[in-house]
Amino acid sequence: MSRKKKGLILLGLLLIAAALFLVAYNIHEEMAAKEFIKNVVIRLQETVSETKSESVIDEKDILRGEIEIPDYILSPGMDMPAENIEGQDYIGLLAISSLELQLPVISQWSDSLLKIAPCRYSGSPYMDNLILAGSNYKSHFGKIKNLRVGDRVTFTDLDANVFIYEVAELYILTSPSFEQMISEECDLYLFTRTTGGQSQVIVCCERVQE
Numbered sequence: 001m002s003r004k005k006k007g008l009i010l011l012g013l014l015l016i017a018a019a020l021f022l023v024a025y026n027i028h029e030e031m032a033a034k035e036f037i038k039n040v041v042i043r044l045q046e047t048v049s050e051t052k053s054e055s056v057i058d059e060k061d062i063l064r065g066e067i068e069i070p071d072y073i074l075s076p077g078m079d080m081p082a083e084n085i086e087g088q089d090y091i092g093l094l095a096i097s098s099l100e101l102q103l104p105v106i107s108q109w110s111d112s113l114l115k116i117a118p119c120r121y122s123g124s125p126y127m128d129n130l131i132l133a134g135s136n137y138k139s140h141f142g143k144i145k146n147l148r149v150g151d152r153v154t155f156t157d158l159d160a161n162v163f164i165y166e167v168a169e170l171y172i173l174t175s176p177s178f179e180q181m182i183s184e185e186c187d188l189y190l191f192t193r194t195t196g197g198q199s200q201v202i203v204c205c206e207r208v209q210e
Contacts, residue, residue: 036116036117037103037104037116037117037139037140040085040090040104040117041093041102041103041104043083043085044083044085044090044092044093044104044158045093047083047158048093048156048158048160051158051159051160052160070159070161071159072125072126072157072159072161076124076126076127077124077126077127078126080092080107080124080125080126080157080158081157081158081159082107082158083158085104088106088107088113088116088117089106089107089108090104090105090106090107090117090158091105091106091107091120091157091158092104092105092125092155092156092157092158093105093155093156094118094132094153094154094155095153095154095155095156096144096147096151096152096153097151097152098147098148098151098152099143099144099146099147101139101143103117103118103134103140104117104118105117105118105119105120105132105155106118106119106120107119107120108120109121109133114133114134114135114140115135115137117134117140118132118133118134118135118140118141119132119133119134120132120133121133121189121191125155125157125161125163125187125188128187128188128207129184129187130155130187130188130189131182131188131189131191132188132189132190132191133191133192134190134191134192135192136192136193136194136195140192141190141191141192141201142192142195144170144190144192144201144203145170145172145194145201147167147170147203148167148170149166149167149168149169149170150166150167151166151167152164152165152166153165153166153167153188153190153205155188163188163207164207164208164209164210165187165188165205165206165207165208166205166206166208167203167204167205168186168204168205168206169186169203169204170201170202170203170204171200171201171202171203171204172194172199172200172201172202173199173200173202174198174199174200185204185206186204186205186206187205187206187207188204188205188206188207189202189203189204189205190202190203190205191203
């Protein structure tokens with residue numbers, strides 16, 4: 001066997017080894033993120049439960065007409081309440097029952113934060129313009145491409161206000177960019193990139209009143 005052929009074989013083996021290492025690293029990283037998220041969800045659920053217990057409506061208040069109007073209705077432009085957990089501020093919980101997902105949402109976004117949990121890209125549920133970005137981990141937004149029109153999505157803030165949405169449209173795009181797809185018609189956007197980053201998955205949700 002010539003030296004050139006041996007070199008090509010060695011190069012091929014090195015590339016295979018590098019690919020296997022990358023796959024193993026990504027799996028490990030996703031599993032660690034999934035475990036971390038479980039603990040954050042528990043912490044935030046406790047916060048929401050405490051808030052609910054503090055705001056139980058008394059029948060006497062109803063009779064006196066003293067029902068308290070939520071702050072976000074009186075002031076939609078207010079900052080969202082947040083809880084700091086291990087150095088990151090979280091603003092609530094996102095639940096997608098059809099995908100069996102319950103996820104914490106970080107108040108701001110960056111590429112590094114997306115590896116921890118879904119992030120608020122911009123907007124607020126109070127203004128009906130919330131945009132959430134997530135990584136393509138299966139435990140994050142990797143499965144949102146499987147959502148169907150009519151599927152329910154809920155967001156619960158730390159004041160225990162629950163916002164209910166239904167999937168209205170779903171796009172898988174190679175172009176244009178996500179920013180060009182944003183419109184005021186959707187009250188909630190979820191978006192991520194497919195594995196390899198070649199396409200963007202965008203889910204448009206409309207708020208429903210119950």
